[in-house]
Amino acid sequence: MNAPDKLPVSPEPHVMKTYGRLPLALSHGRGCWVWDTEGRKYLDGLGGIAVNTLGHAHPRLVPALQEQLGRLIHSSNYYLVPLQEQLAAKLCELSGLTNVFFCSTGLEANEAALKIARKFGHDKGVDRPEIVVYEAAFHGRSIATLSATGNPKVQAGFGPLVECFVRVPLNDVAAIEEVASTRKNVVAVFLEVIQGEGGVNPATVEYLQAVRRVCDENDWLLMLDEVQCGMGRTGKWFAHQWAGIRPDVMPLAKGLGSGVPVGAVVCGPKAANVLGPGNHGSTFGGNPLAMRAGVETIRIMEEDGLLANAASVGAALKEGLQRELAGVKGVRDIRGQGLMLGIELDRPCGELLGRAAAAGLMLSVTAERVIRLVPPLILSADEAAQIVAILCPLIKALLAEPATS
Numbered sequence: 001m002n003a004p005d006k007l008p009v010s011p012e013p014h015v016m017k018t019y020g021r022l023p024l025a026l027s028h029g030r031g032c033w034v035w036d037t038e039g040r041k042y043l044d045g046l047g048g049i050a051v052n053t054l055g056h057a058h059p060r061l062v063p064a065l066q067e068q069l070g071r072l073i074h075s076s077n078y079y080l081v082p083l084q085e086q087l088a089a090k091l092c093e094l095s096g097l098t099n100v101f102f103c104s105t106g107l108e109a110n111e112a113a114l115k116i117a118r119k120f121g122h123d124k125g126v127d128r129p130e131i132v133v134y135e136a137a138f139h140g141r142s143i144a145t146l147s148a149t150g151n152p153k154v155q156a157g158f159g160p161l162v163e164c165f166v167r168v169p170l171n172d173v174a175a176i177e178e179v180a181s182t183r184k185n186v187v188a189v190f191l192e193v194i195q196g197e198g199g200v201n202p203a204t205v206e207y208l209q210a211v212r213r214v215c216d217e218n219d220w221l222l223m224l225d226e227v228q229c230g231m232g233r234t235g236k237w238f239a240h241q242w243a244g245i246r247p248d249v250m251p252l253a254k255g256l257g258s259g260v261p262v263g264a265v266v267c268g269p270k271a272a273n274v275l276g277p278g279n280h281g282s283t284f285g286g287n288p289l290a291m292r293a294g295v296e297t298i299r300i301m302e303e304d305g306l307l308a309n310a311a312s313v314g315a316a317l318k319e320g321l322q323r324e325l326a327g328v329k330g331v332r333d334i335r336g337q338g339l340m341l342g343i344e345l346d347r348p349c350g351e352l353l354g355r356a357a358a359a360g361l362m363l364s365v366t367a368e369r370v371i372r373l374v375p376p377l378i379l380s381a382d383e384a385a386q387i388v389a390i391l392c393p394l395i396k397a398l399l400a401e402p403a404t405s
Protein backbone atom coordinates (compact mmCIF):
# COMPACT_ATOMS: atom_id res chain seq x y z
CA MET A 1 0.00 0.00 0.00
CA ASN A 2 2.51 2.56 -1.09
CA ALA A 3 0.49 4.52 -3.62
CA PRO A 4 0.74 8.29 -3.53
CA ASP A 5 -2.39 10.41 -3.07
CA LYS A 6 -2.18 11.82 -6.53
CA LEU A 7 -1.60 9.50 -9.44
CA PRO A 8 0.50 10.59 -12.44
CA VAL A 9 -1.22 11.31 -15.75
CA SER A 10 0.06 9.42 -18.79
CA PRO A 11 -1.45 10.44 -22.14
CA GLU A 12 -2.65 7.83 -24.65
CA PRO A 13 -2.85 9.76 -27.91
CA HIS A 14 -3.59 6.83 -30.23
CA VAL A 15 -6.09 4.77 -28.27
CA MET A 16 -9.71 5.83 -28.79
CA LYS A 17 -11.13 7.52 -25.76
CA THR A 18 -13.95 5.09 -25.05
CA TYR A 19 -13.03 4.64 -21.39
CA GLY A 20 -12.57 7.02 -18.50
CA ARG A 21 -9.37 5.51 -17.15
CA LEU A 22 -7.32 6.03 -14.05
CA PRO A 23 -3.79 7.13 -14.95
CA LEU A 24 -2.03 3.94 -13.96
CA ALA A 25 -1.07 0.76 -15.78
CA LEU A 26 -0.84 -2.66 -14.25
CA SER A 27 2.31 -4.61 -14.84
CA HIS A 28 1.76 -7.97 -13.18
CA GLY A 29 -0.20 -9.80 -10.54
CA ARG A 30 -0.15 -12.75 -8.18
CA GLY A 31 -3.17 -14.15 -6.44
CA CYS A 32 -5.44 -11.27 -5.41
CA TRP A 33 -2.66 -8.68 -5.67
CA VAL A 34 -1.51 -6.58 -8.62
CA TRP A 35 1.41 -4.20 -9.13
CA ASP A 36 1.53 -1.20 -11.41
CA THR A 37 4.39 -0.14 -13.63
CA GLU A 38 5.66 2.18 -10.88
CA GLY A 39 5.89 -0.74 -8.46
CA ARG A 40 2.83 0.17 -6.37
CA LYS A 41 0.82 -2.73 -5.00
CA TYR A 42 -2.98 -3.06 -4.99
CA LEU A 43 -5.46 -5.50 -3.49
CA ASP A 44 -7.75 -6.57 -6.32
CA GLY A 45 -11.37 -6.07 -5.33
CA LEU A 46 -12.34 -5.81 -9.01
CA GLY A 47 -11.01 -9.00 -10.58
CA GLY A 48 -10.91 -7.36 -14.01
CA ILE A 49 -14.67 -6.70 -13.53
CA ALA A 50 -15.65 -10.21 -12.41
CA VAL A 51 -13.27 -11.88 -14.86
CA ASN A 52 -10.17 -13.07 -12.99
CA THR A 53 -11.83 -16.02 -11.25
CA LEU A 54 -8.52 -17.57 -10.22
CA GLY A 55 -6.78 -14.28 -9.53
CA HIS A 56 -3.51 -13.55 -11.28
CA ALA A 57 -0.71 -15.89 -12.40
CA HIS A 58 -2.44 -18.92 -10.92
CA PRO A 59 0.22 -21.62 -10.46
CA ARG A 60 -1.91 -24.34 -12.07
CA LEU A 61 -3.69 -22.31 -14.75
CA VAL A 62 -0.53 -20.71 -16.17
CA PRO A 63 1.35 -23.96 -17.00
CA ALA A 64 -1.80 -25.47 -18.52
CA LEU A 65 -2.24 -22.44 -20.79
CA GLN A 66 1.47 -22.45 -21.65
CA GLU A 67 1.17 -26.08 -22.66
CA GLN A 68 -1.85 -25.24 -24.83
CA LEU A 69 -0.09 -22.25 -26.42
CA GLY A 70 2.71 -24.55 -27.52
CA ARG A 71 0.26 -27.09 -28.92
CA LEU A 72 -2.57 -25.23 -30.70
CA ILE A 73 -3.99 -21.74 -30.13
CA HIS A 74 -6.61 -21.60 -32.86
CA SER A 75 -7.87 -23.99 -35.47
CA SER A 76 -11.26 -23.16 -36.99
CA ASN A 77 -14.85 -24.20 -36.63
CA TYR A 78 -14.44 -25.93 -40.02
CA TYR A 79 -13.14 -28.83 -37.93
CA LEU A 80 -14.02 -30.63 -34.72
CA VAL A 81 -12.49 -29.04 -31.61
CA PRO A 82 -12.45 -31.76 -28.93
CA LEU A 83 -11.90 -29.23 -26.14
CA GLN A 84 -15.23 -27.62 -27.10
CA GLU A 85 -17.02 -30.86 -26.37
CA GLN A 86 -15.12 -31.23 -23.11
CA LEU A 87 -16.07 -27.75 -21.87
CA ALA A 88 -19.63 -28.02 -23.20
CA ALA A 89 -20.16 -31.34 -21.41
CA LYS A 90 -18.89 -29.82 -18.17
CA LEU A 91 -21.12 -26.76 -18.46
CA CYS A 92 -24.11 -29.03 -19.14
CA GLU A 93 -23.24 -31.19 -16.14
CA LEU A 94 -23.03 -28.12 -13.89
CA SER A 95 -26.18 -26.46 -15.19
CA GLY A 96 -28.44 -29.41 -16.02
CA LEU A 97 -28.80 -27.99 -19.55
CA THR A 98 -27.95 -29.81 -22.76
CA ASN A 99 -26.03 -27.87 -25.45
CA VAL A 100 -23.60 -24.97 -25.77
CA PHE A 101 -22.62 -22.43 -28.42
CA PHE A 102 -19.20 -20.83 -27.89
CA CYS A 103 -18.15 -17.26 -28.60
CA SER A 104 -15.67 -14.87 -26.98
CA THR A 105 -17.49 -12.16 -25.03
CA GLY A 106 -20.60 -11.43 -23.03
CA LEU A 107 -22.31 -9.34 -25.66
CA GLU A 108 -21.76 -12.05 -28.24
CA ALA A 109 -23.30 -14.61 -25.92
CA ASN A 110 -26.27 -12.29 -25.47
CA GLU A 111 -26.55 -11.66 -29.22
CA ALA A 112 -26.77 -15.41 -29.72
CA ALA A 113 -29.47 -15.60 -27.04
CA LEU A 114 -31.47 -12.84 -28.74
CA LYS A 115 -31.15 -14.62 -32.10
CA ILE A 116 -32.33 -17.86 -30.49
CA ALA A 117 -35.36 -16.06 -29.05
CA ARG A 118 -36.29 -14.48 -32.37
CA LYS A 119 -35.89 -17.71 -34.32
CA PHE A 120 -37.79 -19.64 -31.65
CA GLY A 121 -40.60 -17.15 -32.26
CA HIS A 122 -40.44 -17.33 -36.05
CA ASP A 123 -40.35 -21.13 -35.92
CA LYS A 124 -43.69 -21.09 -34.13
CA GLY A 125 -45.22 -18.52 -36.47
CA VAL A 126 -44.68 -15.25 -34.60
CA ASP A 127 -43.65 -12.68 -37.23
CA ARG A 128 -42.56 -9.90 -34.86
CA PRO A 129 -41.29 -11.74 -31.79
CA GLU A 130 -41.01 -9.62 -28.64
CA ILE A 131 -38.61 -10.14 -25.76
CA VAL A 132 -39.25 -8.95 -22.19
CA VAL A 133 -36.28 -7.00 -20.79
CA TYR A 134 -35.68 -5.00 -17.62
CA GLU A 135 -35.20 -1.52 -16.24
CA ALA A 136 -31.55 -1.00 -15.22
CA ALA A 137 -30.46 -4.10 -17.17
CA PHE A 138 -27.08 -4.28 -18.90
CA HIS A 139 -26.49 -6.80 -21.66
CA GLY A 140 -23.64 -5.31 -23.72
CA ARG A 141 -22.77 -2.61 -26.22
CA SER A 142 -23.64 -4.03 -29.63
CA ILE A 143 -26.71 -2.46 -31.22
CA ALA A 144 -29.01 -5.33 -30.21
CA THR A 145 -27.63 -5.77 -26.70
CA LEU A 146 -27.62 -2.04 -25.95
CA SER A 147 -31.23 -1.96 -27.12
CA ALA A 148 -32.02 -4.67 -24.57
CA THR A 149 -30.08 -2.71 -21.94
CA GLY A 150 -32.15 -0.52 -19.63
CA ASN A 151 -29.81 2.44 -19.35
CA PRO A 152 -30.53 5.49 -21.51
CA LYS A 153 -26.88 6.62 -21.23
CA VAL A 154 -25.69 3.42 -22.92
CA GLN A 155 -28.24 3.90 -25.72
CA ALA A 156 -27.79 7.65 -26.28
CA GLY A 157 -26.51 8.45 -29.76
CA PHE A 158 -26.99 4.98 -31.20
CA GLY A 159 -30.58 5.00 -32.37
CA PRO A 160 -32.57 3.70 -34.04
CA LEU A 161 -32.59 0.93 -31.49
CA VAL A 162 -33.51 -2.67 -32.23
CA GLU A 163 -37.27 -3.06 -31.87
CA CYS A 164 -39.52 -5.48 -30.07
CA PHE A 165 -38.20 -5.26 -26.53
CA VAL A 166 -40.85 -4.89 -23.84
CA ARG A 167 -39.41 -3.38 -20.65
CA VAL A 168 -40.60 -4.16 -17.13
CA PRO A 169 -39.32 -3.36 -13.62
CA LEU A 170 -37.31 -6.04 -11.78
CA ASN A 171 -39.03 -8.10 -9.07
CA ASP A 172 -42.53 -7.00 -10.08
CA VAL A 173 -44.54 -10.16 -10.68
CA ALA A 174 -47.71 -8.23 -11.54
CA ALA A 175 -45.86 -6.40 -14.34
CA ILE A 176 -44.78 -9.59 -16.09
CA GLU A 177 -48.19 -11.17 -15.63
CA GLU A 178 -49.67 -8.06 -17.22
CA VAL A 179 -47.32 -8.51 -20.20
CA ALA A 180 -48.40 -12.15 -20.46
CA SER A 181 -52.06 -11.25 -20.55
CA THR A 182 -51.77 -8.34 -22.99
CA ARG A 183 -48.95 -9.06 -25.47
CA LYS A 184 -49.37 -12.04 -27.69
CA ASN A 185 -46.05 -11.77 -29.57
CA VAL A 186 -43.77 -12.26 -26.58
CA VAL A 187 -41.46 -15.26 -26.98
CA ALA A 188 -38.86 -14.85 -24.23
CA VAL A 189 -37.85 -13.14 -20.99
CA PHE A 190 -34.25 -11.95 -20.72
CA LEU A 191 -32.78 -10.94 -17.36
CA GLU A 192 -29.68 -10.87 -15.20
CA VAL A 193 -30.15 -12.87 -12.00
CA ILE A 194 -28.17 -10.13 -10.25
CA GLN A 195 -27.97 -6.94 -12.28
CA GLY A 196 -24.31 -5.97 -12.31
CA GLU A 197 -23.81 -2.68 -14.15
CA GLY A 198 -27.27 -1.56 -13.03
CA GLY A 199 -26.11 -1.41 -9.41
CA VAL A 200 -25.89 -4.98 -8.02
CA ASN A 201 -29.66 -5.52 -7.93
CA PRO A 202 -30.63 -9.14 -7.20
CA ALA A 203 -33.77 -10.71 -8.62
CA THR A 204 -35.52 -12.33 -5.66
CA VAL A 205 -35.95 -16.09 -5.42
CA GLU A 206 -39.73 -15.62 -5.51
CA TYR A 207 -39.49 -13.45 -8.60
CA LEU A 208 -37.27 -15.93 -10.46
CA GLN A 209 -39.67 -18.74 -9.63
CA ALA A 210 -42.63 -16.65 -10.78
CA VAL A 211 -40.91 -15.77 -14.07
CA ARG A 212 -40.13 -19.45 -14.66
CA ARG A 213 -43.82 -20.22 -14.11
CA VAL A 214 -45.00 -17.43 -16.44
CA CYS A 215 -42.57 -18.65 -19.13
CA ASP A 216 -43.87 -22.21 -18.82
CA GLU A 217 -47.50 -21.10 -18.93
CA ASN A 218 -46.94 -19.05 -22.08
CA ASP A 219 -44.39 -21.17 -23.96
CA TRP A 220 -41.72 -18.47 -23.61
CA LEU A 221 -37.99 -19.01 -23.27
CA LEU A 222 -36.46 -18.04 -19.94
CA MET A 223 -33.07 -16.51 -20.81
CA LEU A 224 -30.86 -15.69 -17.83
CA ASP A 225 -27.82 -13.49 -18.48
CA GLU A 226 -25.25 -14.92 -16.07
CA VAL A 227 -22.33 -13.20 -17.78
CA GLN A 228 -21.40 -11.39 -14.56
CA CYS A 229 -23.13 -13.26 -11.73
CA GLY A 230 -22.45 -16.79 -13.00
CA MET A 231 -19.44 -19.11 -12.80
CA GLY A 232 -19.41 -19.54 -9.04
CA ARG A 233 -19.45 -15.89 -8.06
CA THR A 234 -22.47 -16.17 -5.76
CA GLY A 235 -21.41 -19.48 -4.21
CA LYS A 236 -23.30 -21.71 -6.63
CA TRP A 237 -22.17 -22.38 -10.19
CA PHE A 238 -24.99 -20.20 -11.47
CA ALA A 239 -26.88 -17.59 -9.50
CA HIS A 240 -30.30 -18.87 -10.56
CA GLN A 241 -29.56 -22.17 -8.82
CA TRP A 242 -30.32 -20.45 -5.50
CA ALA A 243 -33.95 -20.30 -6.73
CA GLY A 244 -34.05 -23.96 -7.71
CA ILE A 245 -35.04 -23.14 -11.28
CA ARG A 246 -33.50 -23.87 -14.67
CA PRO A 247 -33.37 -21.43 -17.58
CA ASP A 248 -33.80 -22.37 -21.23
CA VAL A 249 -30.94 -20.14 -22.34
CA MET A 250 -27.98 -18.95 -20.25
CA PRO A 251 -25.30 -16.63 -21.67
CA LEU A 252 -21.93 -16.79 -19.87
CA ALA A 253 -18.58 -15.04 -20.32
CA LYS A 254 -16.37 -13.00 -17.93
CA GLY A 255 -15.21 -15.50 -15.26
CA LEU A 256 -15.49 -18.56 -17.50
CA GLY A 257 -11.92 -18.30 -18.81
CA SER A 258 -10.34 -16.60 -15.80
CA GLY A 259 -9.10 -13.79 -18.06
CA VAL A 260 -8.89 -15.54 -21.43
CA PRO A 261 -11.86 -14.34 -23.51
CA VAL A 262 -14.51 -17.09 -23.53
CA GLY A 263 -18.23 -16.70 -24.05
CA ALA A 264 -20.87 -19.39 -24.08
CA VAL A 265 -24.61 -19.78 -24.50
CA VAL A 266 -25.81 -22.80 -22.59
CA CYS A 267 -29.24 -24.05 -23.66
CA GLY A 268 -31.83 -26.51 -22.45
CA PRO A 269 -33.95 -28.77 -24.68
CA LYS A 270 -36.44 -26.05 -25.62
CA ALA A 271 -33.74 -23.84 -27.14
CA ALA A 272 -30.88 -26.17 -27.99
CA ASN A 273 -31.97 -26.99 -31.54
CA VAL A 274 -33.32 -23.61 -32.59
CA LEU A 275 -30.12 -22.62 -34.40
CA GLY A 276 -28.88 -24.93 -37.13
CA PRO A 277 -25.97 -24.96 -39.58
CA GLY A 278 -25.49 -21.53 -41.12
CA ASN A 279 -27.64 -19.70 -38.56
CA HIS A 280 -24.82 -18.50 -36.36
CA GLY A 281 -21.05 -18.59 -35.97
CA SER A 282 -17.92 -16.97 -34.62
CA THR A 283 -14.36 -17.13 -35.93
CA PHE A 284 -12.70 -17.10 -32.52
CA GLY A 285 -15.55 -18.79 -30.66
CA GLY A 286 -14.51 -22.05 -29.06
CA ASN A 287 -10.87 -21.92 -30.10
CA PRO A 288 -8.59 -24.40 -28.34
CA LEU A 289 -6.85 -21.81 -26.14
CA ALA A 290 -10.16 -20.39 -24.93
CA MET A 291 -11.62 -23.84 -24.33
CA ARG A 292 -8.57 -24.97 -22.38
CA ALA A 293 -8.89 -21.85 -20.21
CA GLY A 294 -12.52 -22.75 -19.48
CA VAL A 295 -11.79 -26.41 -18.78
CA GLU A 296 -8.86 -25.62 -16.46
CA THR A 297 -10.70 -22.80 -14.69
CA ILE A 298 -13.56 -25.12 -13.78
CA ARG A 299 -11.20 -27.95 -12.86
CA ILE A 300 -9.29 -25.70 -10.43
CA MET A 301 -12.52 -24.24 -9.04
CA GLU A 302 -13.69 -27.77 -8.25
CA GLU A 303 -10.36 -28.97 -6.86
CA ASP A 304 -9.99 -25.95 -4.60
CA GLY A 305 -13.61 -25.64 -3.46
CA LEU A 306 -13.96 -22.11 -4.80
CA LEU A 307 -17.77 -22.09 -4.67
CA ALA A 308 -17.64 -22.64 -0.92
CA ASN A 309 -14.89 -20.04 -0.70
CA ALA A 310 -16.95 -17.47 -2.62
CA ALA A 311 -19.89 -18.13 -0.29
CA SER A 312 -17.98 -18.00 3.00
CA VAL A 313 -15.47 -15.24 2.20
CA GLY A 314 -18.26 -13.28 0.49
CA ALA A 315 -20.39 -13.57 3.63
CA ALA A 316 -17.45 -12.46 5.78
CA LEU A 317 -16.80 -9.51 3.48
CA LYS A 318 -20.44 -8.46 3.60
CA GLU A 319 -20.54 -8.80 7.38
CA GLY A 320 -17.37 -6.75 7.71
CA LEU A 321 -18.82 -3.99 5.55
CA GLN A 322 -22.11 -4.09 7.47
CA ARG A 323 -20.27 -3.91 10.79
CA GLU A 324 -17.97 -1.03 9.83
CA LEU A 325 -20.65 0.96 8.02
CA ALA A 326 -23.48 0.36 10.51
CA GLY A 327 -25.27 3.60 11.25
CA VAL A 328 -23.14 5.63 8.83
CA LYS A 329 -25.40 8.29 7.37
CA GLY A 330 -25.36 8.14 3.59
CA VAL A 331 -24.94 4.38 3.30
CA ARG A 332 -28.25 3.29 1.81
CA ASP A 333 -27.77 -0.44 1.37
CA ILE A 334 -25.22 -3.24 1.32
CA ARG A 335 -26.41 -6.06 -0.94
CA GLY A 336 -25.45 -8.91 -3.21
CA GLN A 337 -24.36 -12.47 -2.70
CA GLY A 338 -21.06 -14.30 -2.44
CA LEU A 339 -18.31 -12.26 -4.03
CA MET A 340 -20.63 -9.92 -5.93
CA LEU A 341 -21.40 -7.12 -3.50
CA GLY A 342 -22.66 -3.57 -3.82
CA ILE A 343 -22.66 -0.71 -1.33
CA GLU A 344 -25.19 1.93 -2.32
CA LEU A 345 -24.55 5.48 -1.13
CA ASP A 346 -26.89 8.45 -1.17
CA ARG A 347 -24.71 10.30 -3.66
CA PRO A 348 -22.51 9.77 -6.73
CA CYS A 349 -19.19 8.29 -5.66
CA GLY A 350 -17.12 7.85 -8.83
CA GLU A 351 -14.15 9.58 -7.21
CA LEU A 352 -13.78 6.59 -4.90
CA LEU A 353 -12.15 4.74 -7.80
CA GLY A 354 -9.10 7.00 -7.70
CA ARG A 355 -9.09 7.36 -3.94
CA ALA A 356 -9.23 3.59 -3.47
CA ALA A 357 -6.42 3.10 -5.99
CA ALA A 358 -4.35 5.67 -4.14
CA ALA A 359 -4.99 3.67 -0.97
CA GLY A 360 -4.00 0.41 -2.66
CA LEU A 361 -7.41 -1.07 -3.56
CA MET A 362 -9.03 -1.82 -6.91
CA LEU A 363 -12.83 -1.62 -7.07
CA SER A 364 -15.57 -0.32 -9.30
CA VAL A 365 -18.39 2.18 -9.02
CA THR A 366 -21.51 1.42 -11.01
CA ALA A 367 -24.89 3.10 -11.46
CA GLU A 368 -23.10 6.24 -10.14
CA ARG A 369 -23.81 5.52 -6.46
CA VAL A 370 -22.95 1.87 -5.99
CA ILE A 371 -19.49 0.66 -4.99
CA ARG A 372 -19.12 -2.79 -6.52
CA LEU A 373 -16.78 -5.52 -5.30
CA VAL A 374 -16.26 -8.50 -7.62
CA PRO A 375 -12.84 -9.85 -6.58
CA PRO A 376 -11.24 -13.14 -7.65
CA LEU A 377 -12.98 -16.18 -6.14
CA ILE A 378 -9.70 -17.17 -4.45
CA LEU A 379 -9.99 -14.18 -2.08
CA SER A 380 -9.01 -15.19 1.46
CA ALA A 381 -10.78 -14.14 4.66
CA ASP A 382 -7.72 -12.08 5.57
CA GLU A 383 -7.80 -10.29 2.21
CA ALA A 384 -11.55 -9.65 2.66
CA ALA A 385 -10.76 -8.04 6.02
CA GLN A 386 -8.12 -5.88 4.31
CA ILE A 387 -10.70 -4.71 1.75
CA VAL A 388 -12.98 -3.68 4.62
CA ALA A 389 -10.11 -1.93 6.40
CA ILE A 390 -9.12 0.10 3.33
CA LEU A 391 -12.57 0.82 1.92
CA CYS A 392 -14.71 1.76 4.91
CA PRO A 393 -12.63 4.77 6.01
CA LEU A 394 -12.70 6.04 2.40
CA ILE A 395 -16.51 5.74 2.32
CA LYS A 396 -16.84 7.50 5.67
CA ALA A 397 -14.53 10.30 4.55
CA LEU A 398 -16.48 10.79 1.33
CA LEU A 399 -19.79 10.86 3.17
CA ALA A 400 -18.42 13.39 5.66
CA GLU A 401 -17.77 15.84 2.80
CA PRO A 402 -20.54 18.17 1.68
CA ALA A 403 -22.53 16.42 -1.09
CA THR A 404 -21.86 18.03 -4.48
CA SER A 405 -24.96 16.64 -6.23
Ligand SMILES: Cc1ncc(COP(=O)(O)O)c(C=O)c1O
Pocket residue numbers: 105106107108110138139140141192196197225226227228229253254
Ligand atom coordinates in the same frame (compact mmCIF):
# COMPACT_ATOMS: atom_id res chain seq x y z
C1 LIG B 1 -24.65 -9.05 -17.30
C2 LIG B 1 -23.75 -8.67 -18.41
N1 LIG B 1 -24.05 -9.07 -19.65
C3 LIG B 1 -23.26 -8.76 -20.69
C4 LIG B 1 -22.11 -8.02 -20.53
C5 LIG B 1 -21.26 -7.69 -21.72
O1 LIG B 1 -20.11 -8.46 -21.69
P1 LIG B 1 -18.85 -8.07 -22.60
O2 LIG B 1 -18.30 -6.79 -22.07
O3 LIG B 1 -17.93 -9.24 -22.46
O4 LIG B 1 -19.36 -7.93 -24.00
C6 LIG B 1 -21.76 -7.59 -19.26
C7 LIG B 1 -20.56 -6.77 -19.06
O5 LIG B 1 -20.40 -6.11 -18.08
C8 LIG B 1 -22.59 -7.92 -18.17
O6 LIG B 1 -22.31 -7.52 -16.93
